[in-house]
Amino acid sequence: MAADPKQSETLRQIQEAFQTAQSQMTQLRQQVEKHSELAQAKAQSDFLQREMDRALRALGESVFKQVQKGRVQLPEGFNPLLKAVEHAQKKAEAHAREIGDLLKEGEETAQRLKEKSAGGSHSGVAPSRKKL
Structure with missing residues (x-):
């Protein structure tokens, strides 16, 4: 018994759609991973910036106190x-x-x-x- 040409065409379309969906899923996964890497890099950058701000603030306060005491002349x-x-x-x-x-x-x-x-x-x- 020969295969029904309509059934073969439908099966081929389903396989193509499945392959397309797999390809899109792979691309989406890669984009999510890239976005996650960027978010982690941004979070690390923000953390480092806050750390720098705290250090600069501590330095500034220390220098200001020394200036007020007359120990440092700017x-x-x-x-x-x-x-x-x-x-x-x-x-x-x-x-x-x-x-x-x-x-x-x-x-x-x-x-x-x-x-x-x-x-x-x-x-x-x-x-x-x-x-x-």
Whole structure:
């Protein structure tokens, strides 16, 4: 019995589609692997950049402290940077004082309320009268 030509053609199309799908899957896998490598490289780059930033910050803070103590004299070209750091430091100190004042005010208010409630049930409002 001879093979049905329609069946043979359908089988050939299925095989071609399967081979195409396999090829696409291989390409997709390669693209995913490449993307993964790039993501890992980016993550490593970001980590190294943060490490460098921390080291530079520590160096800058150390040098700034030495300048403030008079142990290190920087060239005049650094004056704008020093002034910017000093300005930022003054702003941070002022902000910290504001926070401290707010906390102190809150504590004082809480203490007054605590004393007021401990002193009795006087609310400062006249009691209601009973009807006869």
